[in-house]
Amino acid sequence: MIEDIKKDAEKKMQKGLDSLHHAFNKIRTGRAHPAILDSVMVSYYGQPTPLKQVAGITVEDNRTLAVAPWEKNLVPTIEKAIMSSDLGLNPATNGDIIRVPMPMLTEDTRREMVKQAKADAEHARVSIRNARRDANSMVKDLLKEKEITEDEERQAEDQIQKLTDKHIAEVDKLLKAKEEDLMAV
Structure with a gap:
């Protein structure tokens, strides 16, 4: 039971990290990245x-992306979609x-x-x-229902805290790397 709770907590924590990766990918650093x-x-x-899913995206040089649509009739639609996105990019066909x-x-x-990244x-x-x-x-609920002992509760909470500390440290590491990336000229 406690193992299931820990696995569930770790999955949720990992989802938080995954969403951070996704958010950091949206923040452009001045270098081209698909x-x-x-x-x-x-x-x-x-x-x-x-x-x-409708075009191939490649890095032409470190400041330019090349988007090659798989269907020629999509060129104006893709150009319009890039311009109307909140990325502040101006494509040229x-x-x-x-x-x-x-x-x-x-x-x-x-x-x-950097503020956005923070x-x-x-x-x-x-x-x-x-x-x-x-x-x-959930662990406290198990204790109330007398399915686990107080020692098991303390041990589970310690393990959950270690998981939390590990994931928070990963967030801090990712933030530090993104800040350095953004501030590099």
């Missing part, structure tokens, strides 16, 4: 479809290829992005702590 366009949705035969240059980041923009990291920490709280309350 993951920047992961959130762009394209209208494909009337259905919103992720860009990476060159025949069948859409080039997406990454604009230079100003000092103020970098600071704003906010995303805090959301991940809160998510991890919520998973800990839920797991601890």
